[in-house]
Amino acid sequence: MIHINKVREITGVTVRTLRYYDKIGLLQPASKTQGGHRLYTINEIKKLQQIQFFKKIGFSLNEIDNMLTNSDWDWSEGLKGQLSFVLKEQRRLKKIELSLKEIIHGIAIEGEDNWNAIKKIMQLSVKDKEIQQSYRESIFDEKEKKLLEKLPKMTSENSNSLEWIGLIGQLKRFMKDGPESHRVQNIIRRMEEKRLEDFEGEDEFLDKLWEIRKSPQQSEKLSFYPIDEDLLKFMDDAYAIYLDRLGKEEIK
Structure with a gap:
């Protein structure tokens, strides 16, 4: 015993x-x-x-x-039923995992304004995914859809997405320095390097995407993470300064 x-x-x-x-x-x-x-x-x-x-x-x-x-x-039916339950649970947990990643990466962009990141993710989560997919199909051709897959994603853990999220977060943090500041221009320089790495020769696609990104309504329809309009304007100004300086250096 x-x-x-x-x-x-x-x-x-x-x-x-x-x-x-x-x-x-x-x-x-x-x-x-x-x-x-x-x-x-x-x-x-x-x-x-x-x-x-x-x-x-x-x-x-x-x-x-x-x-x-x-x-x-009935062992066979019992085990099949349990497997079905487990698969459904995996899908449920995967959705939770992606939502958590979105919030974490949103906080990386928003900085100290954690609640703002959470509100933005909540805003995205209630949107009709089928309508978003339909809208995407209507404005992008097949080549552009493939290019869209290369864009950074808020749910991704790959190094490319994480770097883009970090760069946008840094840009927001240094807005007070002004678009011409050394720190901001270094961030823009790295963004341009990454743009050339992934999208060299695709200027028409990127211009189209940027116009969509600057429209809150269109961005929402495509389920893009909502970036504040003042930050988008700041990026535009900083990039214009970067290109102007680059052009002057090339003349020299």
């Missing part, structure tokens, strides 16, 4: 849990000591391992009890 405390050591299942299993009739001890301590045999240990396994793959205690005691239990 194996004492309940030893069972806890062997299996990692707490004494409290073992007592609960006994109470609901899921796993009863083989006997008890004179002092009332529960004693188990190898058979109960094996059953406990089965309970732990089925609990690990998501079955409820009631379902596990039926599985282990009901000879009519």
Whole structure:
């Protein structure tokens, strides 16, 4: 006979849990000591391992009890049903994961204004995805749709997206320095380098995209993260200064 405390050591299942299993009739001890301590045999240990396994793959205690005691239990249907549940849960958790990433990256852009980032993500989440997809289909041709896939995404963890998010966040943080400041111009320079890395020769597409981005209504229809109009104007001014300085350097 194996004492309940030893069972806890062997299996990692707490004494409290073992007592609960006994109470609901899921796993009863083989006997008890004179002092009332529960004693188990190898058979109960094996059953406990089965309970732990089925609990690990998501079955409820009631379902596990039926599985282990009901000879009519349909294992195939039961496992298929559990798999269906797990797949649905994965999809639900994936949506939560993407929402959390959007909020985290939104905060990286908004800086200290965390609530503003959350409000913007909430605003995006209630939009009809089918309408957004339809709008996208109506204004971009096939080549442009492929280019859209290269744009940074608020839900992505790839280095390209994270750098773009960081650059926009830095730009907002240094707006007080003015568009001509050294720090701002360094950010614009890096943005231009990244633009050339990913979209060299696609100026027509980028000009079209920038006009859409400057329109809150159109940006919303395409489910773009809402960037404040004052920041977009600041980027426009800073980029114009960057190009002007670049042109003067080339003349020299």
